[in-house]
Amino acid sequence: MIGETVLSFGTAGIPHSAEKRSSVAGIARVRALGLDAMELEFVRRVAMGGKSARAVCTSARDNRVRLSAHAPYYINLNSQDPEKVRASRERLLKAARVAALCGARNVVFHAAYYHDDPPPVVYERVKAQVQSIAEQLRAEGLNVCLRPETSGRPSQFGALDEILQLSAEIDGVSPCVDFAHLHARAAGGVNTYAEFGAVLDRVEEILGVDALQDMHMHVQGIAYTQAGERRHLTLAASDLRYEELLQALIDWGVGGTVICESPSLEADALLLQRTHHSLRNKRGGSKD
Template sequence: MFQPSKLLFATPGIPLSTQPRDTENGIRQVKKLGLGAMELEFVQSVFISKEKAPEIKKAVDETGVALTCHAPYFINLNAVEPQKRGASRSRILQSAKILDACGGYSVCFHPGYYLGMEPKKVFESVKSEMEKIMGEVKSLGLNVWIRPETTGKPTQFGSIDELCDLSAGLDHVLPVVDFSHLHARTNGKFNTREEFTQVMELIEKKLGKVALHNMHIHLSGIEYGPKGEKNHLVLDESDMNWRELLQVLHDFNAKGVLVCESPNIEEDTLMLQREYGKL
């Protein structure tokens, strides 16, 4: 299965400078900007049809741009109602099918909410649903990684420990490490070189060095409070210690995709790539 040979920097959706504004042109604009990857934002819906996917794959093949996607927000693998859990699985699988058809390789999603339940019970519920999803992924022959993301609010399932443990028990599952979410869900922690290093060491300990060479990372500025994430910010308008994070990623020889989710899209993504290149 595909994985990048170095750390690629990705825009969250098509660059703002894309004209005309569609996915194919977005991929080609990413290439023109000198970036290596793009994340398809399926956050409201999987907007690409299976009929359209081959055209997008052609753009991917011609440019060499790596493609990931963010599945819809409306996912809760710990929902009480079976139909809601089923709908959540379907949204992840539909994202995976279309991404695979587009020539992409890594599906990101927010796994769910605690709903006031014991975290250990929630873990088992999410794991059970993930086993069903991965069974479908295998039977469909999809060549994609399925990746639950570290979440930005303490009411959401998705600490780095939980997701490393979840990934350890499932094939072709690894976490999306959203460092901004880790910072927000803990109301200001996970923002020093030491803390970033601890995250990388935890991943290596629980999932092996191979996981550090196949990362899917999210980063942006972020506004937060006692209840966690409020909204994304431009990096230099936030307290996110992104320069130290880049140094830690470099020190660990991280490989994969780093999606910069700042509101200014390519501007911060290009800044991160430029600064990382100086290390």
Template structure:
């Protein structure tokens, strides 16, 4: 088993397929037994978790040292044409934050919405206004969970890297969830060591190094066409360059949580965790031999 890394935690979104029971409590035990470090609780199809269950999950996760985050419902649309729908989305997002915090999740990830008939600029303004309200209530209630807006993979969805970073820069207490499968699928471009480094550099430049030292990242293989993401697939079955990606993550000094969303969940998460460990080992060895060379050179 690969030892836990202080820098990067690896985990999955939702209950893994090979877990004995379809329950978050079981999933926490199961992930800990595999040597994984994180679980993203899925509120994506609504709230099926009682307050009492949330309390139990919080205790279990802290005993098992599993870092928790949560994902808000998919049907949130802060840019809906319909005002009622926008208000309902705000309420859903706030309730997700409250439930996430009750379950001990430190972060809540959400999809902001769709452009619909609005221009990207109009959508940006609308979503920013909606988020301002949510963030001010969040501050008032002092909910101990961070709100994280996700980079999205379909071109009709709000959430390009630039949109996400600009919003996080403009609004206090809003943080990004960097989904690299989505970043790749959106334009079919970001899939090399150089591309990944550029993304991470941009994050650091726009939001400061703290954004890289406290990152929340989603990853999976992805199928896409000219309109962006079609669906998630396992990393090995996709053309995603995971080794180059991890190398960039390591070299940029990223710390935080990496959540795998491939269909195989725990298998891919373990694969990435092992790969990360091996790359770090290799890096340390290379550094050691470099130091030795330098030393020999000066003799």
């Protein structure tokens, strides 16, 4: 490895212990906790106006907190209803525009459902839509990176290879790898050091080694059935082998951001950060 890769840990949304339920208070709390990142949760709708977004931007810069944003859940770029596709595009564009005002570069989104369509057909539809959304954002001069997320259910578009392929084929698109989702989507698979390493090898194979230094990830506990994700859990309550995952991130030289979407938001984000630091100090932090 050349130099030291930096991994920022943070919360999906405002920490529970923040003084107020505002993004600015959330950023201050993230800094006070010693975390380095926060994802703005625009998951129901994008309600933030321009003035608040600029205040959020200033606060994140002053507190050295790396911001990202999660677009609304109600996005389905494979809807049979053209009106729903249009509304999905608008939601993602709006999330990206507000994210840019906040100084957030990465915009996470859930792309689509398969319904009964063959995955390759869905892939082409999703690709055409994401490509045109990325072009639109570029035309507006916005420096944002669209991050389609690996999904937690086999019925949802977002297998690892689909997300990596989109990232390879479209400028301005990179993956959001939700490791809990990969684990749930595989009904309990993707849960060992070797399997986590294979995911990272796949990222490198399709996107190149630079992609490993600029990863955006979600890590939390998860409950699942054969049909995939049921709900998020705390790390303690789940079977996700997060220490092995963190060790793989260290050994593969992964940099970027780890956002924790646990119900025990900041406690688990801190647990991941602390564990990562102690593993890194123990082993010196490189497979080379």
